[in-house]
Amino acid sequence: MPASSNFQQAIREAQSGALVGPNVVNKALPYVGGGMVLTAGGVLGGLSLMATNQALYMPLFWVALIGNFVLFFVAQNVAMKGNNTTALPLLSAYSLITGFTLSGIVAYAIGVAGIGSIGTAALATGITFVIASFAGSRMSDSVGQALSGVVGLGLIGLIIAMLVQIVGGFFAPGMFGGSGFELMIAGFGTILFVGAAFVDFYTMPRTYRDEQYLAGALGMYLTYINLFIFILRLIIAIQGGGRRD
Numbered sequence: 001m002p003a004s005s006n007f008q009q010a011i012r013e014a015q016s017g018a019l020v021g022p023n024v025v026n027k028a029l030p031y032v033g034g035g036m037v038l039t040a041g042g043v044l045g046g047l048s049l050m051a052t053n054q055a056l057y058m059p060l061f062w063v064a065l066i067g068n069f070v071l072f073f074v075a076q077n078v079a080m081k082g083n084n085t086t087a088l089p090l091l092s093a094y095s096l097i098t099g100f101t102l103s104g105i106v107a108y109a110i111g112v113a114g115i116g117s118i119g120t121a122a123l124a125t126g127i128t129f130v131i132a133s134f135a136g137s138r139m140s141d142s143v144g145q146a147l148s149g150v151v152g153l154g155l156i157g158l159i160i161a162m163l164v165q166i167v168g169g170f171f172a173p174g175m176f177g178g179s180g181f182e183l184m185i186a187g188f189g190t191i192l193f194v195g196a197a198f199v200d201f202y203t204m205p206r207t208y209r210d211e212q213y214l215a216g217a218l219g220m221y222l223t224y225i226n227l228f229i230f231i232l233r234l235i236i237a238i239q240g241g242g243r244r245d
Contacts, residue, residue, distance in 0.1 A: 019205045025137065027213035028204065028220060031088075035095035035221045042099020043106050050107055061101060068097045079215035087214045094218075098225065109232050113239045121231040125224055128197050136201025144202035151199050154192040161185050183237040189230035196223045 050057045075090035109117045139147070165181060200220045208216040 021205050021208045021210045021212065021216070023205075023210045024208045024213050024216050025201060025204050027210060028217035031091070031214060031217035032220045032224070035091065035217065036224070038092055038095035039099035039102070039225065042096040042101075043103045044099075046100040046103025047107055050103060061104065064097050064100050068094065068101060071097065076215065076218060079218055080212060082209070082211040084211070084214050091214060091218060095221065102225075102229070105229065105232060105236075109236050113235050117232065117235045117239075120235060121228050124231050125228045128194055128227060129224060132194075132197035132201055136198040137205075139198070139202045144199070147195060148199050148203060151192065151195050154188075154195070158185070158189055158192055161188070179237050179240055182233065186230055186233035186237045190227065190234050193223060193227035193230055197227060 046057070046061075049060070071090065071094045075087055075094050078090060079087040106118060109121075136144075162185060165185060168181075200223050204216045204220065
């Protein structure tokens, strides 16, 4: 899960209150917004292909999913070096392909909970951003570092829980594949990434230099994409769509 490594790196590097990039957040925010727009375009493209050529959609989905993981690490490495001219098209492609890979869960959410579920998840994500942008940047070092540590441990726990869900679903689908376990994971993931949204505004200026604004934008983008996904999963689980039995 790329978001995990990104957060853990930020948490390790944010050891003190000294700002290394006081303007990095303001520089990064337009690119976070642009990434979200490209992701929405990718979702619409995936939904369109799903409706017109289902047979082609699945092979492209798997190619996009694998390619996206590779592209993430390449783009992150380039962005961390401050090579923004090269990083920008890589991150743009990453955002667009991410949207394509999300079209499946978006289509499923629409089928289970209606088109309003997408609006609800997007609105909740936006409200979190507004609150986090105000409160996260004003956190004291003690609170910021403590919350960073909690989020880092929580991400490890979330990854373990998701692996247990996947493996357990094969051997005991009634226990791990039902809506109860999915509701627990979706709820925990939602709370975790709400916390991560606050952490971003604290760690970014303490982790990235001003010229590394695209690396910071990538980290923040991942936070809000994951928050949107887990809110959507929570809505699906509440509606009973997580049941596989």
